[in-house]
Amino acid sequence: MVDLYKDYSGLYDAAFNWNDENQAVAICELTGLNKGRVLEPMCGTGRLLRAFATKGFQTVGIDKSEQMLAIAEEHYLSAGFQGTWIKSNVTDFALENPCNLAVCPLNSLKYLPSSGAMEKHLSTLSCNLYPGSSYFIQLDLSQSAKIEKESWEFEFEGQQVLITWSCTDCTDGFETHLTHFEIPGKKAIEYEKRMKTWSFSEWLDLLNRSSFELSAVYDLNNFSQIVVDESLEHKRLYWQQLTLG
Numbered sequence: 001m002v003d004l005y006k007d008y009s010g011l012y013d014a015a016f017n018w019n020d021e022n023q024a025v026a027i028c029e030l031t032g033l034n035k036g037r038v039l040e041p042m043c044g045t046g047r048l049l050r051a052f053a054t055k056g057f058q059t060v061g062i063d064k065s066e067q068m069l070a071i072a073e074e075h076y077l078s079a080g081f082q083g084t085w086i087k088s089n090v091t092d093f094a095l096e097n098p099c100n101l102a103v104c105p106l107n108s109l110k111y112l113p114s115s116g117a118m119e120k121h122l123s124t125l126s127c128n129l130y131p132g133s134s135y136f137i138q139l140d141l142s143q144s145a146k147i148e149k150e151s152w153e154f155e156f157e158g159q160q161v162l163i164t165w166s167c168t169d170c171t172d173g174f175e176t177h178l179t180h181f182e183i184p185g186k187k188a189i190e191y192e193k194r195m196k197t198w199s200f201s202e203w204l205d206l207l208n209r210s211s212f213e214l215s216a217v218y219d220l221n222n223f224s225q226i227v228v229d230e231s232l233e234h235k236r237l238y239w240q241q242l243t244l245g
């Protein structure tokens, strides 16, 4: 079975290689931070961290894929940045020094397979952030099966590649995500993964058992504030701001 983040890390990097500087600027404005250490659990190839490094922040990326971390490091070297990259599960790590902010975009937290794993992650994070720090996450609280598939083209090793993302099933609290790549003249590559879904009430219950509270929710593009209630279950891709007590 294909492991996208191990076997095709370069392909992922090319497909998701957009500029996140506007996201970093908005998060800095909302938190009032202009320096310090930013942590990204499940950082992948470090696209969002790079935007913080551009603004002068120190960055720490954690991921369980050494292939993804290697590409993140290459990007930093060619931009003249220095970053800390740690190969670890995000449910269990300890940094030498705490961070001032953490971020986790793109619904990556749905990779954590159970409430127990999410509780462990938040507990681990609370030991690696200063009290009062924010954790900005994109974690949809919805059932994604109704989502339209998304496609876009990108360049990889001199060829135009078509990526199509879809959610093919949603049952028993899990949804199946399918990522399909079409590379001219080659067999298509498919990566399928079961991801845990979260309802609004299940998520609030979990946060109540953690050291974080849900302080605010923002639109992905313009960062306008969104009402925090069950209507979030109909929304897709927005930022939640969790604050560490």
Ligand SMILES: C[S@@+](CC[C@H](N)C(=O)[O-])C[C@H]1O[C@@H](n2cnc3c(N)ncnc32)[C@H](O)[C@@H]1O
Pocket (backbone or CB within 6 Å): 005, 016, 041, 042, 043, 044, 045, 046, 047, 048, 062, 063, 064, 065, 068, 088, 089, 090, 091, 104, 105, 106, 108, 111, 112
């Ligand atoms: C969808 S990618 C997101 C990467 C990056 N945050 C981005 O925005 O492009 C998900 C990443 O999470 C990592 N990952 C999944 N489960 C993990 C875990 N339990 N601990 C550490 N990394 C994990 C994968 O290796 C992969 O790099």
